[in-house]
Amino acid sequence: MSDTSGAPTRKLAIEVRDLHKSFGDQHALRGVDLVVPEGTTCVLMGISGSGKSVLMKHIMGLLRPDRGMVLVEGQEVAKMDEATLDQMRRKQGILFQANALFDSLNVFDNVAFPLRERTRMSEEEIRRTVNETLAKVGLSHAAQRFPGELSGGMQKRVGFARATILRPKILLYDDPTAGLDPLTTAAVNEIIVTGKQQLGATSLVITPDVASAFGMADSLAIMHEGLIVAAGPPDLVRESQHPAVKAFLRNWLARRSKNRTPQG
Numbered sequence: 697m698s699d700t701s702g703a704p705t706r707k708l709a710i711e712v713r714d715l716h717k718s719f720g721d722q723h724a725l726r727g728v729d730l731v732v733p734e735g736t737t738c739v740l741m742g743i744s745g746s747g748k749s750v751l752m753k754h755i756m757g758l759l760r761p762d763r764g765m766v767l768v769e770g771q772e773v774a775k776m777d778e779a780t781l782d783q784m785r786r787k788q789g790i791l792f793q794a795n796a797l798f799d800s801l802n803v804f805d806n807v808a809f810p811l812r813e814r815t816r817m818s819e820e821e822i823r824r825t826v827n828e829t830l831a832k833v834g835l836s837h838a839a840q841r842f843p844g845e846l847s848g849g850m851q852k853r854v855g856f857a858r859a860t861i862l863r864p865k866i867l868l869y870d871d872p873t874a875g876l877d878p879l880t881t882a883a884v885n886e887i888i889v890t891g892k893q894q895l896g897a898t899s900l901v902i903t904p905d906v907a908s909a910f911g912m913a914d915s916l917a918i919m920h921e922g923l924i925v926a927a928g929p930p931d932l933v934r935e936s937q938h939p940a941v942k943a944f945l946r947n948w949l950a951r952r953s954k955n956r957t958p959q960g
Contacts, residue, residue: 708770709734709866709898710755715764717750724750726922727764732915734865737892737899739909742919743944748902751919752870755900756788757781768866786814789859789867789897797843797854803830804839807857814862829857832894833887849880856887860895867891869901873908881905888912906948910934918944 710732717725725747732738740748753759754766757773766773768784776784797806804826811822830836833853843851852872859867869888873881885908891897903909909916910930917927920940926933933941 706733708732709736709768710738710900711767711770712751712754713765713767715751715754715766716762717754717759718762723922725754725761728919728922728924730917730924730927732898732900734898735892735896736914737888737901737912738915738917739901739903739913740917740919741903741906741909741944746919747922748919749870752868752900752902756790756868757784786862787865789862789864789891790870791852791855791859791868791872792870797851797858799843802840802842803835803846803854806843806854807861810858810861825861829861833857833890847880848877849883852880852884853887856891860891860897863895865895865897867895867897867899869899869903871902871904873903873905881908885912904948906945920944 708731710730712728712730715725715728716723728747728751730738730751740751742748750759754761754773755768757776760774769787771780771784773781773784798809801809807829808822808826811817811825817825827836827839830839833856835850835853835857838846838850838854843854846854855872867888872888873884885905888899888901889912892899901909901912913930915928916930916933917924918933918936918938918941919925920938925938926936926941934945936942
């Protein structure tokens with residue numbers, strides 16, 4: 697199997713083989729194949745309901761396949777016991793649409809939470825690690841503020857800081873720019889690039905923002921009706937003649953053109 701970037705074969709962080717999943721009569725995944733080499737960014741796109749989030753939940757070990765398999769760092773997720781699953785998830789940083797911050801905790805304590813829950817670090821070590829992490833995302837000044845006092849972009853940065861505080865090897869982003877304005881979207885995209893540069897992490901990103909996807913991706917995968925219908929380097933996917941890919945890109949261009957049309 698060749699990798700989605702077209703580059704020479706390298707160690708795979710994520711490998712999905714012939715993955716099937718149904719919920720009653722709904723066939724969410726109908727034979728998905730995907731490979732993501734270590735240290736690369738793969739962006740997953742497709743219309744709502746195409747199976748993107750269902751695929752990501754299999755990679756996180758939240759769902760088990762009806763058929764096929766998901767391997768993370770060479771280990772089959774469905775065969776992991778709870779202890780092994782927990783170890784795998786410690787290596788994953790996850791940023792959802794909603795930032796899942798604790799409203800009752802300030803920024804410092806939100807970011808410190810994984811360290812207190814999953815490590816035996818002293819409070820002095822935690823303080824130093826959190827302060828260093830907040831500095832990297834430009835939030836040193838906001839350590840004592842609460843999520844409700846922050847802008848959407850700042851909340852995303854807090855979520856990113858918390859997701860990466862344990863220095864995960866794999867970063868999963870489930871539509872992190874949903875509902876955000878263009879300026880905040882650009883800030884989030886910068887965060888994703890920063891994650892790759894600072895951590896050398898493998899990233900799998902779900903986003904509907906085609907412009908952002910082409911800018912950050914080493915490889916793209918477009919889903920349609922539970923299948924990946926195009927995968928590879930961005931320029932190769934852009935030229936795909938698959939009807940679903942052409943329709944997806946055409947609709948995105950139409951929406952972007954409409955949004956840029958002056959009103960009045």
